[in-house]
Amino acid sequence: MKIHTGEKPFSCHICKYQCIQKSHLQSHMKIHTGEKPFSCHICKYQCIQKSHLQSHMKIHTGEKPFSCNICEYKCIKKDVLQTHMKIHTGEKPFSCNICEYKCIEKSSLQRHMKIHTGEKPFSCNICEYKFKEKSNLQKHMKIHTGEKPFSCHICKYKCITKSDLQRHMKIHTGEKPFSCHICKYKCITKSDLQRHMKIHTGEKPFSCHICKYKCITKSNLQTHMKIHTGEKPFSCNICEYKCIEKTNLQRHMKIHTGEKPFSCHICKYQCIQKSHLQSHMKIHTGEKPF
Missing domain, CATH: 3.30.160.60 (Classic Zinc Finger)
Incomplete structure (x- = not known):
């Protein structure tokens, strides 16, 4: 009846926690004492309640007794399944x-x-x-x-x-589940697609407070700001070269290793950067864009 009356006669003397049963309070107190009497014999997991250990053991056994009747989702706990079902119902309480x-x-x-x-x-x-x-x-x-x-x-x-x-x-796998509805662009992650869409909208939400530079991503702005601060956190361990971006350092290191991963399929030309190969190919195509 205490569920209906809302009565919670047992309370914690350390925090504001209140409950119906003495056993619940005893379990709660272990949060403050740090006591974890139940431990897994396979890994280092320790917990306060036996029920938590029983749920944990299903990770090792692979048991997933609760399954969704709409999709193939399976899980260890009933409350996790109840949360999952809200994806199908669209409920966002x-x-x-x-x-x-x-x-x-x-x-x-x-x-x-x-x-x-x-x-x-x-x-x-x-x-x-x-x-x-x-x-x-x-x-x-x-x-x-x-x-x-x-x-x-x-x-x-x-x-x-x-x-x-x-x-x-x-x-x-070559899987690219996210695709642009305006152009043929496809990508691996949703965040990559969201970033790409800003090219079409022209949105550049990040701007430099020193110059007029604007960009699509926060990381691009952070990289840009190093131009103003003069910061060059990436340095070559062979020569005195320093740069702003890790990719620039990786490209630079190919000078020392002699690696030229980009090669022309018409002649013997090889180079460090893809952009250099693209420029080179115009010699064969006769293209003179400028």
Whole structure:
């Protein structure tokens, strides 16, 4: 009956948590004490409740007892399936009180609200980076440790996140699921398509506060600003060459290695850059555009 009356007689003396049952309070207190009495015998996972361990073990067994009746999606927990079903129904019960953003999960809304508040509670103890989410900080830390746990089974590519590997694998499969409805452009990621569409709209939301430069992406602006600051973070370990972008350094290193990956199919000409080959081909075609 306490569910109907709203009565919560058990409360935490440390935070504002209140609950119906004493056992719930006992479980909650372990958050404050840091106690995790249940541990996985396969990996290092530890948790507060036995039910959490039982759910975790399904990761190792591969068991996914809950399945969607519309698509092929399967999952470990019932509440995860309930959240998934909202994709099919279009239900978005959580909405932002500042902008028009709506979402399926409360956690997604909490994450979104940090955009408005500017809150970045997770900070790197090595550099100045700050993040809205703990998971992003954990990913970032691998940059400092050099850890790349995900590797391609076809080439030598290694990366920090599973999503990066999934994106990379499309290079080998040739899959380009996102396509432009105006031109023939196709790409691997949705973000690449969104960036491309700005070419057609002419939108350049990022602008330099020193000169009139405008661009499509934040990363392009960050690179541009180094022109004004004179910063050249990438340097050659053989000569004194320094540059703004990593790609420029990679191109430069080919001078030292003698690598010329671009070659003409008509004559023996070889070069370092694709643009140089394109210029060269005009000799054979007779094209004189200028």
